[in-house]
Amino acid sequence: MSTKHTSQANQSFNEACNGIKRLIQQAKFSQAIALCHQQLAGDLTNDNRVEILYFLVVAQRLNGDLGEAIESNKTLLEANTKHARAWQENGYLYLAAGKPQQAAQSFYQATQLNPALLASWRALVPLYQQQENTKAVTISQAQIDYLSGLPNAVLGAKDLMYEGNLHAADKVCRQFLQANKHHSEAMLLLAEIGIQLKVYGEAEFILSSCLALYPEHKTAGIVYLQLLAKMAKFSEAKALADTLLAASSDNVVLLSAKASAMVGLGEVQEAISIYQGLLQHNQNQPGIQLLLGHALKALGDLPGAISAYQQAYRYKAEFGDAYWSLANTKTYRFSDSELASMEQLVTQQSIGLDDRVHLHFALGKSLEDRGSFDAAFSHYAQGNQLKQQQINYNPEVFERQVAKQIDTCQAELFARLKEAGEQRADPIFIVGLPRAGSTLLEQILASHSQVDGTMELHDILGLASKLQGQKNQYPQVLTDLEGSYFARFGQKYLQDTQVYRAGAPFFIDKMPNNFLHIGLIKLILPNAKIIDARRDPMACCFSGFKQLFGDGQEFSYGLEDIGRYYRAYEKLMAHWDTVLPGFVLKVQHETLIDDLHGQVQRILDFCGLEFEQQCIDFHKTERAIKTPSSEQVRQPIYRSGMEQWKHFDTHLSPLKKVLNQPK
Incomplete structure (x- = not known):
């Protein structure tokens, strides 16, 4: 559809919405209902359909058509489980049906999704009073007092x-x-x-x-x-x-x-x-x-x-x-009773979105451990689909970021600024994709007497974010900055990360996402070492797909998205190898597992470190580890995870297509 036609369609839809709202305000509910049905019969986007369904529920409830309103609201919540006002309508409908317990649950869910819904808080107070739940009454009344005291503009902005x-x-x-x-x-x-x-x-x-x-x-x-x-x-x-x-x-x-x-x-x-x-x-x-x-x-x-x-x-x-x-x-292996509890919980409509997402991922892992791979994939897929509703990830944004890095960070830039950065060689950066074996590499290096293990440090990402705010934007701004800036950035990085160190000459900065900023690292810390943790594409991508991350990694919640991300990552790493030859050491996870001694020697040689046996015996090293792989790296090397994705082979066509893998 052309831009002109899209604009006309949006204008027509907005006019229809305004017409429905006017009819509801004028208490012409039957006419509003008819206009809603007329709109729903057309070709609507999901968001527009949800908006019309909400108007339909309101009009049907106010018209006394409770049965129809209940069905319409059910359809609405199936289309968008996070629609706070739909949950509020649920509350009104349960009240009208004489079901105060369900009404309270619905109004509560509405306030969890949108704490600025004053009407839901007000509806909850008498319901909690009936239940003699004095604590809940106090909390609700406090929220009513707070929201009522806000200027209308601030309350409106909160709602938005x-x-x-x-x-x-x-x-x-x-x-x-x-x-x-x-x-x-x-x-x-x-x-x-x-x-x-x-x-x-x-x-x-x-x-x-x-x-x-x-x-x-x-x-x-x-x-x-x-x-x-x-x-x-x-x-x-x-x-x-x-x-x-x-x-x-x-x-x-x-x-x-x-x-x-x-x-x-x-x-x-x-x-x-x-x-x-x-x-x-x-x-x-x-x-x-x-x-x-x-x-x-x-x-x-x-x-x-x-x-x-x-x-x-x-x-x-x-x-x-x-x-x-x-x-x-x-x-951990879940008991039969724990599994049954999770399966029962995830079907309950009253369960919040975050809890539902976590339960689906937990069920996926539990069923995978039991060998029920099709059922496990169903839960992984549902968890990822719900997570996508929260994040609205667009793969094209990241692909444009990669293109900008390649366009900006050319060999002549590094040649011109080769002496500009802070010359100390303290940091060893480990980059790559999540679930590619970076924690294992970190544990191996942190077992060396000359290397401090730290954690996933955000300092490079923070610097990139600050540079993004510059007028010329990041990374383009790198070509315009005075040379003195780069040494100052490098010194600031070393100063800010000092708090995580324990006195060794070198330290590890394991932040997988830093692969996007290798050009920046080279400019501010030209003598740093960078190790790229690489893993078989199918194994790496599917491991990411079935992992629920605490924050970030938005690309991982769709098979096509994660495949596109992997391809963009490969493209950028190839660029760094071209313009910065020898600056990055690629360590293939499968090769490390097959030849631990040889690969550890190769890594230590790259970092300028003497061989130490404790790097081979990395699982004996005691240190705090906060990543999902913490328990795996406290065990000797193992191969069991290398081909787990093959159990799910029949479900992975979208990923294979992007990665150009045989079907």
């Missing part, structure tokens, strides 16, 4: 944000702040919108300004802590938590945030002590149980981690992340 209309929310919020420059809630909201838009640098500045103006604003402090953790600024997060705890020493959220930052800094045992202290007062804190499990797993205490994860789901039966965390140990 929760509905996913981020750019519209950003515009409304900025317009309000122009007239009300230092309004605390508007500043906080603008930062929250920025976080969702992934404009982290601006969000950080807004939150720090908000706290400078309103140091006792607890919500701003907590959101700032969450952002610092997301940016992996753990040292800053710990310092901020300590500052906020000075005024509220027993605040559970602040204490757990401090502990999470300490895990990020490698102070894992101290973090575990904080979590255990919080649980001494109240075991019924599933979120804390989960965080304790993560910390114990990082430390290598797998039985303790398993116990904590099990406690988490015992206190919160539908806690999908607890089940997934058990599956994500890669060694």
Whole structure:
């Protein structure tokens, strides 16, 4: 369809929506219903169809056609499980049907998806009063008081944000702040919108300004802590938590945030002590149980981690992340009763989207372990499909990023700036795709006496993000910067990563996504070493597809998407080999497994390190490991995972097609 025709279709649809809304406002419900059906009979996009279905449900309910409204709303929720106002309509329909328990569940689900839905909070208060649930009444009333006290523009922007209309929310919020420059809630909201838009640098500045103006604003402090953790600024997060705890020493959220930052800094045992202290007062804190499990797993205490994860789901039966965390140990095997519980939970309409996603991935792993590969793939596919609804990944965006790197980072750029960067050779970068064997390489190198193991450091990604904000944008800006900048960037990187080191001459920066920024690394740290963790394309891509990542890796939730990402990665790595010959060492995972001694010697030679036997005995090295492969690298080398994808061969045609593999 041409741009002109698309514009005309959009205009026609918008006019129809406005007409339906006017009819509903005028209480002409039958006419509104007829116009909805007329629209639904046409060729609509899924989003437009969802919008018309919502109008239809409202009109049918107000017209007293409860049976039809229930069916229409069921269709709506099947099309979009995250539609907060559809859940609100569910609440009204259950109320009309005399089912207060189901009504309360629906209104609650609406508020979880869109906490700015004042009508749902107000509907919940009398329902919770009937249930004599005083705690829930208090929480609901507090939210009503808070939302009612917001200026209309801020409340409207909040609603837009929760509905996913981020750019519209950003515009409304900025317009309000122009007239009300230092309004605390508007500043906080603008930062929250920025976080969702992934404009982290601006969000950080807004939150720090908000706290400078309103140091006792607890919500701003907590959101700032969450952002610092997301940016992996753990040292800053710990310092901020300590500052906020000075005024509220027993605040559970602040204490757990401090502990999470300490895990990020490698102070894992101290973090575990904080979590255990919080649980001494109240075991019924599933979120804390989960965080304790993560910390114990990082430390290598797998039985303790398993116990904590099990406690988490015992206190919160539908806690999908607890089940997934058990599956994500890669060694845990679910009992028949646990499997039955997960299968029953995932069918419940009241289960939230995040829990449902986690449950599908956990079920996939459990059924794969039992050899039920078709059923396992069904759950992996459903989990990935639901995850895609949350992220809206577009593979063309990444492919354009790769093209820009290739266009910008040519040999003459590196020749011109070969002396510009910081000359120290401390860092060893490990890059590649997730699930390609990077954690194994990290464990091998971290076993060497001259090398500090750290964790997945975000510093290069952070620098690239800051450069992206430049007028000329990244990576194009690299050709225009004065040479002195590159040494300063390299020195800043070494300074900021010092907190993760333990005194060895070299340290590892294992962030797989850094392969996109090898040109930047060469310019700021020309003597650094880079190792590319490479794995068979089918094995690597399918392993990523069945992995639910904590954050990022949006490309991994579709077989075609992950295949396109892999091809773009291969193309870029070939470019780096051409313009920076010898700068990157490719280590093939399958070759490493077949010839451990020879490949370890090759890696150490590349890094300028003497051979040490403990690099071969890497599984005996005790250190905190936070990645999904933590338990695998605490075992001797094994081959069992190399061809697991072949059990799912019949389901992988979309991936094979992109990778040009035989069908």
